[in-house]
Each structure stands twice: as C-alpha cells, then as structure tokens.
Amino acid sequence: MTITAKAERPAWTRRAGEPSKAGKPGRVRKPPKTRKPGVERVSIFVCGVQKAGTTTLDAFFCEHPELSAAVYKELNFFNDETINWNKPNYAKFDQYFSRSVNGKRFDVTPVYAYWSGCIERIKLYNPQAKLIYIFRDPFDRAWSHWCMVYGRKKEKLLFAEAIRHGRKRLERLPPKSKKREVFSYIERGLYAGQVRRALTNFPRDQLLFLRFDDLVTDPKATLAVIAEFLQIEPFPDVDPKRENPRPAVTDGMKPTQADRDLIYDLVRDDVLEFAELTGLDVSNWASVLRTPAS
Numbered sequence: 077m078t079i080t081a082k083a084e085r086p087a088w089t090r091r092a093g094e095p096s097k098a099g100k101p102g103r104v105r106k107p108p109k110t111r112k113p114g115v116e117r118v119s120i121f122v123c124g125v126q127k128a129g130t131t132t133l134d135a136f137f138c139e140h141p142e143l144s145a146a147v148y149k150e151l152n153f154f155n156d157e158t159i160n161w162n163k164p165n166y167a168k169f170d171q172y173f174s175r176s177v178n179g180k181r182f183d184v185t186p187v188y189a190y191w192s193g194c195i196e197r198i199k200l201y202n203p204q205a206k207l208i209y210i211f212r213d214p215f216d217r218a219w220s221h222w223c224m225v226y227g228r229k230k231e232k233l234l235f236a237e238a239i240r241h242g243r244k245r246l247e248r249l250p251p252k253s254k255k256r257e258v259f260s261y262i263e264r265g266l267y268a269g270q271v272r273r274a275l276t277n278f279p280r281d282q283l284l285f286l287r288f289d290d291l292v293t294d295p296k297a298t299l300a301v302i303a304e305f306l307q308i309e310p311f312p313d314v315d316p317k318r319e320n321p322r323p324a325v326t327d328g329m330k331p332t333q334a335d336r337d338l339i340y341d342l343v344r345d346d347v348l349e350f351a352e353l354t355g356l357d358v359s360n361w362a363s364v365l366r367t368p369a370s
Contacts, residue, residue, distance in 0.1 A: 117166075117202045118173065120182035120306060123274070124189025126264055127220040128212035128288040134184040136299060142308040144179035146172040151183050154198055155191040157252045166201060180306065187257055189270045199277045206306060207278060211350075212288035213361040214265030214343040215336055221261050226329075230258055236335050262342055268349040275353065285354040336362065 120143070122130050134149045153159075153169045173181050188194040189209055198205055212220075222238055225231040233242045238261060245259050256263075274283050284305045291298045299311040340363045351358045358364050 116181075117205075118169070118181040118183050119202060119205050120180055120208070121188060121198055121205055122182065122184040122186070122208045122210070123195070123198075124186040124209055124264075124270070125211055125217065125267070126186040126190070127217045127224065128186070128210045129291045130184055130186045130210060132291065132295075133208070133210065133302075136295075136311060136314070137182055137184070139314055140308065140311055142179050143306075144173060144177050144181045146181070146183060148172075150185045150187075152185055152187065153183070154194040154201070155185070155187050155257075161193070161197060164197070164201075169201075180308070189274075190260065190264050191257070192251070195273050195277050203278075204282070205278075206282050206284070207274060208284045208286065208302065208305070209271070209274065210286040210288055210291065211267055211354075211356065213358075214262070214267070214347065214363055215331075215339045217265050218261040218339055219331055221264065225258055234329060235331055239335065239338060262339060265339075265343055266346045268346045268353060271350055271353045285356055287356055287358075289360070339363070 122133055122137075124130065131149065134145075137143050138145045151169070151172055153172075159165070159168075188198065195207075198207070218239065219235065222231065222235045226235075231238060238259070242259060243262065246256060246263065249255055271285070284302065286298060286301070296311075296313075303310050343363050347358055347361060347363050350356075351364075
C-alpha cells in the first residue's frame with residue numbers, strides 16, 4: 077500500500093452539545109486536572125484536509141494510551157484572527173489540554189491546512205511539532221463538504237450552482253472572513269499550495285502525508301504508518317471507524333457528470349503537482365484519470 081478580548085469561560089466547562097468555535101457541537105472530553113509546570117507543548121497537529129477522515133483519525137487517536145486529547149476536536153486556535161499574533165497568549169490554547177496527563181498532546185483542526193497563516197503560527201508555537209495531512213480526491217471532498225454545509229443550512233445554493241456562480245462569493249469576501257471556510261468547496265481541494273506551505277515551514281521528516289482511500293480500505297496499515305511517524309507504540313487493535321459520515325441527499329441534488337468534469341478540469345494540474353510534491357499515488361483519483369477538456 078502506498079502511503080507515501082474577553083475570554084470565554086474555560087473550555088472544559090463547555091457543556092455537551094454546546095457549539096465549539098467552529099460553530100458546531102464540540103466533542104466534550106474529560107476536564108483537565110491540576111496543571112503541572114514544564115509540560116511540553118502540543119506536538120502533533122492533524123492539519124487537514126476537511127472531509128478526508130480527520131474525525132476518524134481523531135477517534136483513533138483518543139484510544140491510544142500515549143496520546144493526550146483536547147477537550148474536543150477542532151480547537152480552531154491558529155486560525156483565530158481575533159488573536160494578536162504579534163504577541164499570542166498560548167495559555168488560551170493550553171487550557172484545552174490536561175497538563176497532568178502523560179502523553180503527546182494533539183490538535184485535530186482540518187482548516188489549518190487551508191487557512192493562510194496557520195502553519196507559520198504553528199511553527200512559531202512549536203518548531204519541533206509533527207504535522208499530519210490526509211488527502212482525498214478533490215471532487216469527492218468538495219461534494220462531501222457541500223453536503224455537510226447544506227445539511228447544516230449554511231448553504232442555500234445547490235451543488236451545481238455553488239461550484240460555479242457561488243465561487244464569486246469568495247471574491248467579495250475579505251481575506252480573513254470566516255465565510256471562506258464555508259464556501260471553499262473547490263479551493264480547499266487545491267492541495268499543492270497547502271503542501272508547499274508545509275514544506276516551506278517544516279522539515280520533510282516532520283510531515284506525514286496520507287490518503288483517505290488507505291484509511292478507509294486498510295486502517296490498520298495507515299495507523300501503523302502514523303505510529304512509526306509519531307514514535308509511539310502501535311495503535312490498539314480496535315474496530316474500523318467511519319466518523320462524521322456524509323449526510324444523505326435526494327437524487328435530484330446529486331452531482332451530474334458536468335459537475336464532475338468542471339471540478340476535474342479545475343484541479344487536475346494542481347493534483348499532478350501535489351502528487352509530485354508528496355509522492356502519494358493518485359492514479360485512481362478521477363481528477364487524474366479523466367482526459368482534460370480540449
């Protein structure tokens with residue numbers, strides 16, 4: 077297999093079902109215990125990509141005895157534009173973790189790969205951190221992204237319109253508008269730039285690039301690669317997981333071949349560059365298989 081302001085109340089007081097910063101219910105975990113001095117900073121970041129299995133990875137990570145989870149997934153700290161990044165207060169980030177629990181701490185926030193400035197901020201926070209990225213065929217990612225947003229009633233446009241005229245919404249938004257996280261169906265699937273940013277800021281041996289396909293078809297092998305990368309014991313022998321599945325939609329909403337071809341043509345060159353940068357096998361991705369439009 078190829079796998080080449082005014083602070084909120086402390087995070088651990090968040091009630092089950094209360095929205096996280098991402099605007100959706102956070103996965104509430106055990107509250108942190110008494111802090112201990114001198115504990116290492118968060119050293120593992122699953123930076124993306126969205127709708128490519130990061131929630132499943134988070135579930136696996138939570139079951140490993142050598143890893144220490146935050147109180148919920150998607151802390152959205154390094155993409156928080158209300159923070160003074162010239163003098164960040166990392167105590168606000170650290171409060172989401174227990175300092176008395178042994179284990180390497182990890183943050184799973186898939187917008188980090190896409191959001192400008194996040195990787196640079198993570199480097200300043202911990203230049204020894206290890207970053208994990210997991211990628212999915214850009215069309216499948218975009219479709220799953222739209223299904224999620226539409227299901228949450230944050231999108232009024234049908235998929236066909238959202239990936240065409242709907243992209244113009246991004247042109248009218250300020251560079252740091254949070255709505256860019258919502259409507260970036262195609263943009264989040266332009267992986268080459270995201271990989272270049274990672275390679276610019278971190279040594280290659282601190283980066284792990286994975287494929288969603290491998291996590292789905294052979295999770296044990298994928299977890300073995302992750303364990304070796306993180307220098308931890310093998311993951312416990314657990315059942316396969318499929319967290320946060322795509323919401324169901326009616327047949328009339330499903331993408332057409334014209335929708336597929338549009339995205340394939342928009343991302344194909346980027347995918348080829350991405351494959352060269354990462355060494356990942358993308359030969360079974362439809363965006364590569366399709367003959368470009370003349």
